[in-house]
Amino acid sequence: SYKSQLTDPSGSGSAVATMAPSSTWLVVLTICALSHSTYGQFKCPDKKYGQYEDTVQCDKYYECDEGVATAKLCPDGLVFDPANRKINKCDQPFNVDCGDRLELQEPRGNHLCPRRNGYFAHPDETVCNVFYNCIEGESTEITCPTGLHFDEYSGTCVWPASAGRSNCGEADSMKLKDGFSCPKDAQATGHGQAVAHPVFAHPD
Structure with a gap:
């Protein structure tokens, strides 16, 4: 040398x-x-078939077959659950404890579906009782039962105190699918008494 x-x-x-x-x-x-x-390489623990989580990315996993590992991704919006006994171990984020696996793939969503799969709040922050179920980018609008708000951390409708969404107005949070909400001003009878359950004509 x-x-x-x-x-x-x-x-x-x-x-x-x-x-x-x-x-x-x-x-x-x-x-x-x-x-x-x-x-940069994942080593399969044995030559048996199995699926194993990535150490840093929650929606990434490795499929091992005969000791050979193949890197794979869950559908956008879902994450890998190593404790799931099903063949398809990708699930909603609120069902999975990612721990230190904080990274995710780049989102590929749209206006109503920030990611292609999952449950997402209405884009208008004042509309708290409406959310969207997204499957491969196709959204289905869902309205919570009366008096409940959508909780993005559990994917369900809960009491407003549990949802903790501060931008909801009482009237705004009760918007229907067509956008109608009850007026904030109370309706009164001809004698000046407030109507407990007023009825309004549909705007259309």
């Missing part, structure tokens, strides 16, 4: 040290190559 020689600065010409840059770089490159090969 190539060696560079350092000579005595006094001018005697005697060698005081030798260096072997090529050997040093060879060691460094070898370490880097080993680090790269072991970091």
Whole structure:
């Protein structure tokens, strides 16, 4: 290997040290190559068929067959649940404890479906009783039972106090699918008495 020689600065010409840059770089490159090969590859625990979670990305997993691992992704909006005994282990995020697996694939959603799959709140933050069930980017509008708000952390309708959505107005949160909501002003009879359950004509 190539060696560079350092000579005595006094001018005697005697060698005081030798260096072997090529050997040093060879060691460094070898370490880097080993680090790269072991970091980026998942090793199957055995040769049996199985599915295993990625350590950092919650919607990524590895499918092992005969000791060979294949990296796969859950459908956009779903995450991998290693504790699920079903063949398809991808589930709604509120059903899965991702722990430290905080990364997700890039979303591929639309206006009503931020991700292609999942349950999502109405884009108008004041509309708290309406949400959307998205399946492969196709949305179905769902209205909560009277008095309940949609909770994005559980994917269900709950009491307003449990949902904790501060931007909901009492009238706005009770909008129907066609956008109608009861007026905030109370309706009164001809004698000035408030009507407990007023009736309004449909705007159309």
